[in-house]
Amino acid sequence: MALDFSIILRFQDALVLGLWMTIKLTLICIVLGCTLGFVVGLARTSRNVLVRAVSSIYVEFFRGTPVLIQLFWIFFCLPLILGVELSNLASGVIALTLYMGAITSETFRASLKSVGPEQRDACVALGLPNRVQITNVILPQAVLRAIPTLLSNCVSLFKESALVSAVGMADLMFVGQNISNNTARPVEVLTVVALIYFAIAFPLTRAVTLVEGRILKKLAI
Amino acid sequence: MSNTAPLVKMRNLHKSYGPHVQVLKGLDIEMKPGERVVVIGPSGGGKSTLLRVMMGLEKIDSGSVTFAGKPYISSESADTKTVIDTDVRRSIGMVFQHYTLFPHLSVLQNLILAPCKVRGEKKASAMQRGQALLERFGLGAKADAYPAQLSGGQKQRVAIARALMLDPKLMLFDEVTSALDPELVGEVEQVILQLANQNMPMMIVTHDMWFAKNIASRVIFCAGGVVVEDGPPEQVLGSPKEERTRDFIDRVFHIKH
Numbered sequence: 001m002a003l004d005f006s007i008i009l010r011f012q013d014a015l016v017l018g019l020w021m022t023i024k025l026t027l028i029c030i031v032l033g034c035t036l037g038f039v040v041g042l043a044r045t046s047r048n049v050l051v052r053a054v055s056s057i058y059v060e061f062f063r064g065t066p067v068l069i070q071l072f073w074i075f076f077c078l079p080l081i082l083g084v085e086l087s088n089l090a091s092g093v094i095a096l097t098l099y100m101g102a103i104t105s106e107t108f109r110a111s112l113k114s115v116g117p118e119q120r121d122a123c124v125a126l127g128l129p130n131r132v133q134i135t136n137v138i139l140p141q142a143v144l145r146a147i148p149t150l151l152s153n154c155v156s157l158f159k160e161s162a163l164v165s166a167v168g169m170a171d172l173m174f175v176g177q178n179i180s181n182n183t184a185r186p187v188e189v190l191t192v193v194a195l196i197y198f199a200i201a202f203p204l205t206r207a208v209t210l211v212e213g214r215i216l217k218k219l220a221i
Numbered sequence: 222m223s224n225t226a227p228l229v230k231m232r233n234l235h236k237s238y239g240p241h242v243q244v245l246k247g248l249d250i251e252m253k254p255g256e257r258v259v260v261i262g263p264s265g266g267g268k269s270t271l272l273r274v275m276m277g278l279e280k281i282d283s284g285s286v287t288f289a290g291k292p293y294i295s296s297e298s299a300d301t302k303t304v305i306d307t308d309v310r311r312s313i314g315m316v317f318q319h320y321t322l323f324p325h326l327s328v329l330q331n332l333i334l335a336p337c338k339v340r341g342e343k344k345a346s347a348m349q350r351g352q353a354l355l356e357r358f359g360l361g362a363k364a365d366a367y368p369a370q371l372s373g374g375q376k377q378r379v380a381i382a383r384a385l386m387l388d389p390k391l392m393l394f395d396e397v398t399s400a401l402d403p404e405l406v407g408e409v410e411q412v413i414l415q416l417a418n419q420n421m422p423m424m425i426v427t428h429d430m431w432f433a434k435n436i437a438s439r440v441i442f443c444a445g446g447v448v449v450e451d452g453p454p455e456q457v458l459g460s461p462k463e464e465r466t467r468d469f470i471d472r473v474f475h476i477k478h
């Protein structure tokens with residue numbers, strides 16, 4: 001059987017819709033996940049033992065279990081616990097946000113730690129109050145340093161989001177699988193789907209390298 | 222009498238890092254207004270620790286420091302809290318061996334952060350003072366540059382300017398030229414000599430003999446956590462009384478008698 005890519009053209013609209021769902025899901029979870037990750041990253045350096053313990057358990061749990069199982073858990077168990085029906089999108093957003101929050105909290109934590117103690121010394125020598133030290137000196141540097149890794153985290157999320165197809169969300173992967181089942185042409189269809197993911201992820205990974213170089217150059221001291 | 226009242230009075234300072242590393246073992250130093258004290262001594266002798274204690278960056282085990290007659294730092298014993306008066310601390314400035322400019326801020330932003338945030342100075346007025354200070358130090362064109370774009374010597378001059386923005390009553394310099402390429406040492410030392418001409422009280426740690434001789438009104442040799450010798454530069458650097466001082470100066474400064 002010869003490969004026939006022309007078949008894909010018939011499903012162009014469905015693929016675009018799937019891609020749109022993937023992008024929408026990824027963007028929402030990037031915003032929510034990074035926010036959550038930032039707060040949790042701070043919480044993990046908190047002086048309060050309880051805050052530290054709770055945030056550590058959350059992060060280790062979500063980093064240490066397969067995303068697919070997390071998805072199933074949120075999709076099927078969370079509605080039972082909460083007693084409310086959750087839409088597919090809502091469940092997907094919750095699951096991937098929790099995952100992204102755990103991953104990016106580590107990114108923020110590492111970048112907070114990378115701001116050296118001599119910056120603190122300089123702050124004290126200038127008599128800067130604690131609040132100013134944190135908001136004007138430590139956090140801006142930490143966030144700048146976090147950006148390259150955060151971008152990588154976003155690219156990973158974009159690819160990982162394909163897992164939501166397993167719980168029936170109509171994302172790019174789900175549409176691809178459907179088409180491939182209907183046409184019995186898995187090789188052509190999945191190749192095209194992979195190329196679509198690649199076409200978006202590749203420029204982003206290149207951008208990471210570029211941005212990283214610039215930031216490191218700026219913060220080099 | 223008032224002009225001989227000490228600016229800084231350290232009494233019986235003890236400081237250790239953990240249970241085994243005793244660094245300061247009962248240090249007594251008095252400094253008069255307008256004095257420029259150069260502290261020399263072997264590596265690990267506690268010179269940086271002394272300056273960091275003066276800056277309020279380190280807790281002490283016991284002892285006290287007064288500044289211009291006011292209590293500044295005190296602790297009863299290793300188990301009690303070190304009390305540091307933050308108002309007094311604000312009248313002291315420090316420049317470190319390692320570059321400590323804020324890399325995400327431009328040179329001028331580095332200068333105005335503390336005046337604006339600590340003293341509530343208006344941004345426009347702080348920027349004006351900052352620019353004037355930069356001009357004075359030959360850095361007028363660098364106001365909008367970022368620290369990473371500066372040479373080591375320029376960074377240290379900016380760090381000095383940043384500290385001066387708060388009108389300190391005492392400046393502390395901890396080996397501020399020892400991380401620099403040799404050809405950049407002079408420009409930083411010139412700036413500090415300029416301050417000396419304006420009678421800025423300072424406490425300086427340096428291994429540079431020429432600089433020590435030119436800047437010091439007094440030299441203190443510190444070793445093993447105590448003051449071994451203390452006197453005018455001609456004496457301590459030229460003909461030290463103590464054998465340990467002589468050994469050190471022969472070794473470090475390669476001076477032949």
Ligand SMILES: Nc1ncnc2c1ncn2[C@@H]1O[C@H](COP(=O)(O)OP(=O)(O)OP(=O)(O)O)[C@@H](O)[C@H]1O
Pocket residue numbers: 238242244262263264265266267268269270271
């Ligand atoms: N944060 C710290 N924790 C543990 N030990 C420390 C710390 N800082 C300094 N020390 C130790 O205290 C001693 C005195 O250090 P200090 O830096 O004050 O010496 P120094 O006279 O400035 O030496 P140098 O000429 O090398 O700069 C050294 O033995 C050093 O290892």
Ligand SMILES: [Mg+2]
Pocket residue numbers: 268269270395396
């Ligand atoms: Mg030192």
